[in-house]
Amino acid sequence: MHELGIVFHIIKQVKEVAKENDCSHISKVVMNIGEVSTIVPYYLEDCWKWAVEKEDMMKGCKLDINIINAVTHCDDCGCDYPTVQHAKICPECGSEHTWLLKGNEVEIKEIEVN
Template sequence: MHELSLCMSAADIIREQAEQHGIARVTDVWLEVGALADVEESALHFCFDIACRDTVAQGCTLHIDVIPAQAWCWDCSREAEIMQHAGCCPHCGSERLRISEGDDLRVKSLEGE
Protein backbone atom coordinates (compact mmCIF):
# COMPACT_ATOMS: atom_id res chain seq x y z
CA MET A 1 0.00 0.00 0.00
CA HIS A 2 2.05 2.95 -1.25
CA GLU A 3 -0.86 5.28 -0.45
CA LEU A 4 0.44 5.65 3.10
CA SER A 5 3.90 6.83 2.03
CA LEU A 6 2.33 9.26 -0.45
CA CYS A 7 0.05 10.62 2.27
CA MET A 8 2.92 10.94 4.76
CA SER A 9 4.81 13.05 2.22
CA ALA A 10 1.69 15.14 1.54
CA ALA A 11 1.19 15.66 5.29
CA ASP A 12 4.78 16.96 5.58
CA ILE A 13 4.17 19.44 2.75
CA ILE A 14 0.88 20.56 4.31
CA ARG A 15 2.55 21.07 7.70
CA GLU A 16 5.37 23.10 6.13
CA GLN A 17 2.98 25.27 4.10
CA ALA A 18 0.70 25.85 7.09
CA GLU A 19 3.70 26.91 9.17
CA GLN A 20 4.99 29.23 6.42
CA HIS A 21 1.61 30.94 6.05
CA GLY A 22 0.67 31.11 9.72
CA ILE A 23 -2.22 28.65 9.47
CA ALA A 24 -3.09 27.16 12.85
CA ARG A 25 -5.63 24.64 11.56
CA VAL A 26 -6.03 23.28 8.05
CA THR A 27 -9.69 22.81 7.12
CA ASP A 28 -9.49 21.62 3.49
CA VAL A 29 -6.82 20.03 1.31
CA TRP A 30 -6.96 19.49 -2.45
CA LEU A 31 -4.79 16.76 -3.92
CA GLU A 32 -4.17 16.19 -7.61
CA VAL A 33 -3.69 12.52 -8.37
CA GLY A 34 -2.44 11.44 -11.76
CA ALA A 35 -4.58 8.85 -13.52
CA LEU A 36 -1.55 6.53 -13.62
CA ALA A 37 -0.58 6.94 -9.95
CA ASP A 38 -2.14 3.55 -9.16
CA VAL A 39 -3.87 4.70 -5.97
CA GLU A 40 -7.19 3.57 -4.59
CA GLU A 41 -9.27 6.60 -3.63
CA SER A 42 -10.73 4.92 -0.53
CA ALA A 43 -7.24 3.85 0.60
CA LEU A 44 -6.00 7.38 -0.02
CA HIS A 45 -8.72 8.82 2.25
CA PHE A 46 -7.96 6.24 4.94
CA CYS A 47 -4.19 6.79 4.81
CA PHE A 48 -4.57 10.57 4.67
CA ASP A 49 -6.51 10.50 7.95
CA ILE A 50 -3.71 8.45 9.52
CA ALA A 51 -0.94 10.68 8.13
CA CYS A 52 -2.64 13.85 9.39
CA ARG A 53 -3.34 12.56 12.89
CA ASP A 54 -1.94 14.93 15.55
CA THR A 55 -1.05 17.59 12.96
CA VAL A 56 -2.59 20.94 11.97
CA ALA A 57 -4.48 19.03 9.26
CA GLN A 58 -6.17 16.51 11.56
CA GLY A 59 -9.86 16.26 10.68
CA CYS A 60 -9.59 18.37 7.53
CA THR A 61 -11.68 17.61 4.45
CA LEU A 62 -9.74 15.92 1.66
CA HIS A 63 -10.68 16.73 -1.94
CA ILE A 64 -9.19 14.52 -4.67
CA ASP A 65 -8.96 15.58 -8.32
CA VAL A 66 -7.88 12.83 -10.72
CA ILE A 67 -6.04 14.36 -13.65
CA PRO A 68 -5.32 12.64 -16.98
CA ALA A 69 -1.79 11.55 -17.71
CA GLN A 70 0.19 13.12 -20.52
CA ALA A 71 2.11 10.95 -22.94
CA TRP A 72 4.29 11.51 -25.99
CA CYS A 73 3.61 9.35 -29.04
CA TRP A 74 6.77 8.05 -30.69
CA ASP A 75 4.97 7.39 -33.97
CA CYS A 76 3.13 10.66 -34.66
CA SER A 77 5.21 12.93 -32.36
CA ARG A 78 2.18 14.41 -30.59
CA GLU A 79 1.12 14.84 -26.96
CA ALA A 80 -1.87 12.83 -25.83
CA GLU A 81 -3.98 12.51 -22.68
CA ILE A 82 -4.40 8.97 -21.40
CA MET A 83 -6.24 7.55 -18.40
CA GLN A 84 -4.66 4.08 -18.18
CA HIS A 85 -1.27 2.44 -18.65
CA ALA A 86 -2.39 0.44 -21.67
CA GLY A 87 -3.55 3.53 -23.51
CA CYS A 88 -3.27 4.17 -27.21
CA CYS A 89 -2.52 7.44 -28.94
CA PRO A 90 -5.87 9.09 -29.76
CA HIS A 91 -4.28 10.66 -32.85
CA CYS A 92 -2.78 7.62 -34.60
CA GLY A 93 -3.68 4.57 -32.49
CA SER A 94 -0.08 3.71 -31.64
CA GLU A 95 0.73 2.00 -28.35
CA ARG A 96 4.28 3.41 -28.39
CA LEU A 97 3.79 6.11 -25.76
CA ARG A 98 6.21 7.69 -23.30
CA ILE A 99 4.52 8.91 -20.11
CA SER A 100 5.54 12.51 -19.39
CA GLU A 101 3.28 13.25 -16.40
CA GLY A 102 0.27 11.94 -14.55
CA ASP A 103 1.73 9.20 -12.39
CA ASP A 104 2.20 11.34 -9.30
CA LEU A 105 0.34 12.99 -6.43
CA ARG A 106 0.53 16.73 -5.67
CA VAL A 107 -0.81 18.98 -2.96
CA LYS A 108 -2.72 21.45 -5.12
CA SER A 109 -3.94 23.78 -2.37
CA LEU A 110 -5.09 24.03 1.19
CA GLU A 111 -7.35 26.24 3.28
CA GLY A 112 -7.19 26.94 6.96
CA GLU A 113 -7.77 29.35 9.75
Protein backbone atom coordinates (compact mmCIF):
# COMPACT_ATOMS: atom_id res chain seq x y z
CA MET A 1 0.00 0.00 0.00
CA HIS A 2 1.92 3.04 -1.22
CA GLU A 3 -0.99 5.47 -0.85
CA LEU A 4 0.30 6.53 2.56
CA GLY A 5 3.60 7.59 1.01
CA ILE A 6 1.69 9.57 -1.61
CA VAL A 7 -0.39 11.25 1.10
CA PHE A 8 2.75 12.31 3.00
CA HIS A 9 4.19 13.65 -0.23
CA ILE A 10 1.03 15.67 -0.96
CA ILE A 11 0.86 17.03 2.58
CA LYS A 12 4.46 18.16 2.33
CA GLN A 13 3.77 20.01 -0.93
CA VAL A 14 0.57 21.57 0.41
CA LYS A 15 2.36 22.78 3.55
CA GLU A 16 5.09 24.39 1.47
CA VAL A 17 2.50 26.24 -0.63
CA ALA A 18 0.71 27.35 2.54
CA LYS A 19 3.95 28.62 4.04
CA GLU A 20 4.85 30.58 0.91
CA ASN A 21 1.42 32.20 0.97
CA ASP A 22 1.29 32.82 4.72
CA CYS A 23 -1.74 30.58 5.31
CA SER A 24 -2.35 29.11 8.72
CA HIS A 25 -4.97 26.49 7.86
CA ILE A 26 -5.81 24.46 4.78
CA SER A 27 -9.45 23.43 4.49
CA LYS A 28 -9.53 21.45 1.25
CA VAL A 29 -7.24 19.88 -1.30
CA VAL A 30 -8.47 18.84 -4.75
CA MET A 31 -6.48 16.21 -6.60
CA ASN A 32 -6.45 14.84 -10.10
CA ILE A 33 -6.02 11.08 -10.11
CA GLY A 34 -5.66 9.30 -13.43
CA GLU A 35 -7.76 6.22 -14.10
CA VAL A 36 -4.66 4.14 -14.82
CA SER A 37 -2.43 5.63 -12.16
CA THR A 38 -1.58 3.10 -9.47
CA ILE A 39 -3.57 5.01 -6.85
CA VAL A 40 -6.67 3.52 -5.28
CA PRO A 41 -8.82 6.55 -4.34
CA TYR A 42 -10.48 4.68 -1.48
CA TYR A 43 -7.14 3.94 0.20
CA LEU A 44 -5.91 7.44 -0.52
CA GLU A 45 -8.91 8.94 1.32
CA ASP A 46 -8.41 6.54 4.20
CA CYS A 47 -4.74 7.48 4.63
CA TRP A 48 -5.63 11.13 4.18
CA LYS A 49 -8.10 11.20 7.09
CA TRP A 50 -5.51 9.66 9.35
CA ALA A 51 -2.56 11.76 8.23
CA VAL A 52 -4.16 15.25 8.27
CA GLU A 53 -5.11 14.90 11.93
CA LYS A 54 -1.40 14.82 12.74
CA GLU A 55 -0.81 18.18 11.07
CA ASP A 56 -1.85 21.30 12.98
CA MET A 57 -2.45 23.37 9.88
CA MET A 58 -4.43 20.62 8.15
CA LYS A 59 -6.77 19.28 10.83
CA GLY A 60 -10.13 18.41 9.25
CA CYS A 61 -8.82 19.16 5.78
CA LYS A 62 -11.00 17.59 3.12
CA LEU A 63 -9.73 15.69 0.12
CA ASP A 64 -11.60 15.85 -3.18
CA ILE A 65 -10.55 13.48 -5.92
CA ASN A 66 -11.15 14.13 -9.61
CA ILE A 67 -10.79 10.97 -11.62
CA ILE A 68 -9.18 11.67 -14.99
CA ASN A 69 -10.35 9.25 -17.68
CA ALA A 70 -7.47 7.50 -19.38
CA VAL A 71 -7.10 8.15 -23.12
CA THR A 72 -4.62 6.49 -25.49
CA HIS A 73 -3.50 7.96 -28.81
CA CYS A 74 -2.78 5.84 -31.89
CA ASP A 75 0.12 7.06 -34.05
CA ASP A 76 -0.96 5.04 -37.09
CA CYS A 77 -4.54 6.25 -37.57
CA GLY A 78 -4.45 9.28 -35.28
CA CYS A 79 -7.46 8.34 -33.17
CA ASP A 80 -7.82 8.69 -29.41
CA TYR A 81 -9.59 5.90 -27.56
CA PRO A 82 -10.44 4.90 -23.96
CA THR A 83 -7.47 3.06 -22.46
CA VAL A 84 -9.35 0.97 -19.92
CA GLN A 85 -11.49 -0.81 -22.54
CA HIS A 86 -8.84 -1.38 -25.20
CA ALA A 87 -5.42 -1.17 -23.49
CA LYS A 88 -2.51 -0.95 -25.96
CA ILE A 89 -4.26 -2.13 -29.15
CA CYS A 90 -6.02 0.55 -31.20
CA PRO A 91 -9.72 -0.38 -31.66
CA GLU A 92 -9.86 1.49 -35.00
CA CYS A 93 -6.92 -0.02 -36.87
CA GLY A 94 -5.43 -2.72 -34.61
CA SER A 95 -2.08 -0.94 -34.34
CA GLU A 96 0.15 -1.28 -31.30
CA HIS A 97 1.88 2.05 -31.98
CA THR A 98 -0.05 3.74 -29.23
CA TRP A 99 0.76 5.82 -26.18
CA LEU A 100 -1.02 7.11 -23.12
CA LEU A 101 -2.29 10.64 -23.70
CA LYS A 102 -3.67 11.14 -20.19
CA GLY A 103 -4.87 9.12 -17.24
CA ASN A 104 -1.66 8.66 -15.28
CA GLU A 105 -1.96 11.85 -13.22
CA VAL A 106 -1.33 12.11 -9.51
CA GLU A 107 -1.34 15.85 -8.95
CA ILE A 108 -2.69 18.62 -6.79
CA LYS A 109 -5.27 20.65 -8.66
CA GLU A 110 -6.45 23.12 -6.03
CA ILE A 111 -5.73 24.10 -2.46
CA GLU A 112 -8.36 25.92 -0.39
CA VAL A 113 -7.33 27.86 2.67
CA ASN A 114 -9.14 29.66 5.44
